[in-house]
Amino acid sequence: MKKHLITLLLLLIVPLLLSGQSSDPLISKCAMNSGEGTTYLKDFRVQLPKGTTQTELRQKQVFPLSKNMKYRFTLCNADNSKGELIMKIKDNEGKFILSSFDSKSGKIYPSVDFTCNKTGTYQIYFDFRDFQPGLGVGIVSLVK
């Protein structure tokens, strides 16, 4: 009887909890993985086919970042994504700021913390490692 009651309660509560998320489950899951003490600011959904002749990361977004703010970029891949999401940031003048992919070691960082000291509009580039096809999401959060 107790087990049935718990199951019934779970059936009632779980949908309620899930409905308090963004409409895209991948975005919700990734935002919730950004860690404690962070506040979601923006998501970038990335879906790309296999690239052939590219040398630069293919999806470009722009986003303003402000001085004295610490941002966290969290990168997540869909379960069935073949490629692994990577990201590169340049400032407004095209100066390289950071990359989530270390080409020397081949390491991909799923999370990057950036302490911004120059207010401006930044260019955020996304792609999948080796220009593989894939589906993923990049979340920008504020670290409090």
Add this chain to the structure above:
Amino acid sequence: MLGKLIIIQFVVILLVFSCKSSTRKSAEFVFPESDSIPISEAEKLSDEAIDDISRNISSPVEISDILQKMSVPFSNGYLASSIDARRQSTSFEKALKLGILGADLGYLNMYEKTGTSIDVLSSINKFADGIDVGQFFDFETIKRLSLNRTNLDSLMLLSLSSYNQIDKYLRDKGRGQLSALMITGVWIEGQYLATQVLKQHPDSILRNRVGEQKIILNDLLMLLAPYCNSNSEFTSLCRDMQDLKEKYRDIKITYTVGEPIMEEKNGSLVVTQTEESKVEMTDEQLNAIIAITGNIRNKLISND
């Protein structure tokens, strides 16, 4: 013959000097505002170029974070309480007020005043329905999360992502003018919040934040520019925003060069920017910005 030679020499000298002067001009420091596109040119901006202009819906959240770090107490007085969503209004007003209330919602949520945000939520819901984007604003769920105050992270995610979705949908459906208005509403309310707090709580970080808005304002004006001549409401808004831009004209933003420092911590990459932006703004300039921001924002929320 001699006369012709003199004329040729004169033309050559004139050309040489005119080239020199243009070289000197291009070597001058280019201030962010100087490279802004005039309204007449911006009206010709392609959709792709407009997509490349940044849109920041989260700036009031960042400002609220600064206020909390400054230990500034929450105040209802900063909210746009006079907005009445039951009044008949145009799409222009609805989109603009949707943005203004979105900023207020961010401020309320950051201060965990979620129980008192229900009126704001109801108005947001009405304005969103009024411009046919209500499907992106899950009023019932946001209201439930606000009343329960149990899951603030979900509340912030759902509120902000709703606005991001509305912005994307409006642009995708060729209703960029409403998206530009919503973004303007968010920005002006965030700017109002920051400037009003500065009047009572002087703080260097918040002051710099207000000064640096010169860069963001430039983007915002480019976003609005294609619609400035579309009707009288837009023309009036653009004129007000141009007046605000005038107040920012002599504020200097300089940069010191540096390379980012990268290190690995607990499997994550941590990057600190050493390049720095610095704002030079006098008290008179700040006071002028505070005054004009208040005037524009109060005009936008008035029910006249």
